[in-house]
Amino acid sequence: MCADRLENVNPKLFQKCFERDITPEEEDDNIVDEFDSREIFDLIRSINDPEHPLTLEELNVVEQKLVEVNNENNEVRIHFTPTIPHCSMATLIGLSIRVKLLRSLPARFKVLVEITPGTHQSEAAVNKQLADKERVAAALENKNLIGVINQCISV
Amino acid sequence: MKVLYVCPVEMAASGRLDLVDSLTGHRGRVWNVSWNPTGTVFASCGEDKTVRLWTKSSGQRTWMNKTVLTDGHQRTIREVAWSPCGNYLASASFDATTAIWDRKSGEFECNATLEGHENEVKSVCWAKSGNLLATCSRDKSVWVWETSEDDEYECAAVINAHSQDVKKVIWHPHDDILASSSYDNTIKLFREDISDNDWINCGTLASHESTVWGIAFDKTGTRLASCSDDKTVKIWQQYLPGNPEGVVTQSNEPTWKCVCTLSGYHSRVVYDIAWCHQTDLIATACGDDAIRVFKETPSSHKNQPEFELICTVHRAHTQDVNSVAWNPKEAGLLASAGDDSRVNLWQFKEETIIF
Numbered sequence: 090m091c092a093d094r095l096e097n098v099n100p101k102l103f104q105k106c107f108e109r110d111i112t113p114e115e116e117d118d119n120i121v122d123e124f125d126s127r128e129i130f131d132l133i134r135s136i137n138d139p140e141h142p143l144t145l146e147e148l149n150v151v152e153q154k155l156v157e158v159n160n161e162n163n164e165v166r167i168h169f170t171p172t173i174p175h176c177s178m179a180t181l182i183g184l185s186i187r188v189k190l191l192r193s194l195p196a197r198f199k200v201l202v203e204i205t206p207g208t209h210q211s212e213a214a215v216n217k218q219l220a221d222k223e224r225v226a227a228a229l230e231n232k233n234l235i236g237v238i239n240q241c242i243s244v
Numbered sequence: 245m246k247v248l249y250v251c252p253v254e255m256a257a258s259g260r261l262d263l264v265d266s267l268t269g270h271r272g273r274v275w276n277v278s279w280n281p282t283g284t285v286f287a288s289c290g291e292d293k294t295v296r297l298w299t300k301s302s303g304q305r306t307w308m309n310k311t312v313l314t315d316g317h318q319r320t321i322r323e324v325a326w327s328p329c330g331n332y333l334a335s336a337s338f339d340a341t342t343a344i345w346d347r348k349s350g351e352f353e354c355n356a357t358l359e360g361h362e363n364e365v366k367s368v369c370w371a372k373s374g375n376l377l378a379t380c381s382r383d384k385s386v387w388v389w390e391t392s393e394d395d396e397y398e399c400a401a402v403i404n405a406h407s408q409d410v411k412k413v414i415w416h417p418h419d420d421i422l423a424s425s426s427y428d429n430t431i432k433l434f435r436e437d438i439s440d441n442d443w444i445n446c447g448t449l450a451s452h453e454s455t456v457w458g459i460a461f462d463k464t465g466t467r468l469a470s471c472s473d474d475k476t477v478k479i480w481q482q483y484l485p486g487n488p489e490g491v492v493t494q495s496n497e498p499t500w501k502c503v504c505t506l507s508g509y510h511s512r513v514v515y516d517i518a519w520c521h522q523t524d525l526i527a528t529a530c531g532d533d534a535i536r537v538f539k540e541t542p543s544s545h546k547n548q549p550e551f552e553l554i555c556t557v558h559r560a561h562t563q564d565v566n567s568v569a570w571n572p573k574e575a576g577l578l579a580s581a582g583d584d585s586r587v588n589l590w591q592f593k594e595e596t597i598i599f
Contacts, residue, residue, distance in 0.1 A: 196563055196584070199512070199531070220473070220513075221427070221455065222564070223322075224409070226273070226291070227338045227364045227382070230319045 095140055097173045103149040106134075124194075126156040129165055132193050136185050137241045139178045148172055150182060155205060163197045165190065170205040179209055183219040184228060185241040192242075257539050259555045261578065261590040269296055269309045274581035276323045276567045280330045283573035287333060288587045289321035295335050295345070297352070298587070307589060316343040316354045323367050328374045336365040342379050344397065358397055360387060371415040371422075376400070378422050380410035386424050386434065388443055401443035405432050411457055417465045417521070421446075425456035431470055431480075433500065449480055451502040457514065458529075463521035468500065471514035471528055477538070479504035479549055489547055504549045509536060512564075518578070520570035525592065526551065527578055529565035534558050535580055537592060554594075561586060 109127055114120050130153040134146035145151045155168040167186060171179045183202045190200045202219050204212045218224055228234050272291035279286045286307075289295045295313040300306065319338035326333055333345040333352060342365050344356040362383035369378050377389040377397070388401040409427035416423070422434040422443075433447035454473035461468055468480040481503045483491035493499045512531035519526050526538040537555040544550045561582030571577035576592035 217427075217454070217473075223366070223411075224382070226320060230338055 096176060097140065100141060100148055100172050102147055105146055106153065123160040124158050126153055126158050129156045129158055133186050133189055136189055139181050139237065139241055145182065163199055165194065165198050166201045168203055168205040170208045174208060174210050176209065179204060179215050180218060181237065183215060184225065185238050187219065187225060188229065188238050189242045257552065257554050257594065257596065259537060259592055259594040261535065261537065261555055261557050261592050263588060264591050265307050265589040267298065267307060267309065267587040268585065270585045272585055273583045274566065274585060274587055275320070277569045277579040277581045277587055278324045278326060279569055279571050279579065280326045281328055281572060282330060283571040286579050287324040288581055289324045289335060291320050293317050293319065293321055295321060295324055295333065311352060313345060313352055317341065322365065325368045325370055327370045328372055334368045334370065334377060336368040336379060338364040340365060342368050356395060356397055358389060360399060361385065366410060367412045369413050369415050371420055372418060373420060376420060378413040378415065380413045380424055382409045384408060384410060386410055386413060388422065403434055403443050405445040411455065412459055414459055414461065417461050417463060419465065423459055423468065425459045425470060427455045429454055429456060431456055431459055446497045447500050449500050451478055458516040460517045460519040462519050462524065469517050469519050469526055471517040473513045475507065475510045475512065475514060477506040477514060477517060477528060478502050479551070481546065503547060504551060506538065506551060509553050515565065516567045518568045518570050521572065522575045527568045527570065529568040529580060531564045533561055533563060533565060535560040535565055535568060560588065
């Protein structure tokens with residue numbers, strides 16, 4: 090898993106966004122509030138990059154504007170942007186996002202994690218693999234792999 | 245011009261699936277359900293690494309979990325299959341092995357483990373003759389195993405025909421013909437070459453645009469149904485060499501042609517398909533939590549068949565439906581398994597609507 094040298098030696102850094110403003114309505118237990126894209130983004134922004142001691146947010150791999158939530162249809166769709174188009178960590182990053190949401194969101198949600206169109210040379214292959222729940226399930230039973238993923242998603 | 249008035253009475257086939265039972269016991273995702281040949285017992289398996297056997301006591305309405313088979317596998321059990329005699333069970337696991345369970349002692353016990361695949365075994369199936377077993381894996385290979393009378397299992401062939409993960413293997417209902425479906429978007433057919441005992445690829449069915457998750461033969465074995473990540477179901481018709489329709493065949497092998505594509509019905513991946521050999525109904529298990537039933541229309545033609553959706557159960561499970569299986573003896577009894585850790589039983593009833 091570990092490369093001898095970093096693939097992207099000097100990644101560009103991005104500003105972290107501000108903390109979410111908590112509204113009085115959100116603190117009122119009598120009001121049902123649905124999942125929104127900021128809430129989902131907050132779950133994945135702090136995932137660590139497998140290569141750098143930086144978060145996916147700081148590397149701009151995930152962005153709030155690339156998170157879509159449809160509460161009615163129980164759908165969550167996330168696009169992530171690898172820092173370089175030949176990044177070999179793309180599948181691992183996608184898996185980390187999937188696992189994080191699998192463990193955080195109610196089971197009713199169908200989560201789709203895909204590469205932002207045009208940002209990776211193996212986009213279709215990585216997307217197909219990430220969408221195959223059987224492969225994802227098998228990957229999560231692989232001790233080495235789940236160890237690496239747990240490191241990525243530990244806060 | 246003469247105006248034709250058409251009688252406004254039309255008949256439409258329709259049906260419904262009534263929930264008979266919703267069974268709990270498994271922990272986590274249930275991947276597969278499989279009826280024994282007499283339809284009196286069914287097996288289920290999943291993420292919790294167990295195989296559960298369910299039966300109905302005489303005179304009772306509910307299905308009970310009578311046996312739990314544990315300790316056979318280290319990882320998820322993806323599929324279970326019964327031998328044609330009903331005395332053996334095979335379970336395929338992500339731990340790269342296939343376990344063979346028999347009930348010579350009265351209870352099912354694991355008495356053989358088939359090793360050889362490099363990684364996850366995805367599917368296992370016994371041939372009608374009972375002497376052959378097929379398995380497939382993410383390692384892209386399909387293995388054919390020969391069984392002898394003293395319960396020895398010997399690898400008869402390792403077939404490397406697919407270019408990707410092989411998801412499913414099934415045998416022809418009468419002949420020793422094997423079909424497999426794959427992440428490489430194709431379905432392949434294999435038979436033994438009598439001249440050198442080698443298993444050869446005797447057909448490739450290409451038309452799906454993504455992973456083919458499930459395949460099922462009809463009772464005659466001249467048709468095959470397939471379901472895919474591309475959200476469609478396809479029906480394939482066999483054409484023998486010298487067929488009157490003039491469909492081209494090569495090297496004296498039958499050609500399988502896609503004669504019908506059912507698209508627009510499923511909103512997500514179709515994980516499994518079951519073709520009932522008693523009623524000819526087709527059931528599908530879908531990632532949109534629904535079970536659907538299709539029926540061939542009375543005016544359907546062999547070379548251009550038409551199927552209609554006659555029943556949809558939305559939220560048949562509260563998460564993805566992974567498996568559907570028609571009872572082989574009791575017409576219309578359907579078992580399903582889902583990510584919601586449940587096994588559900590359904591009874592199909594046909595209704596004719598006149599409007």
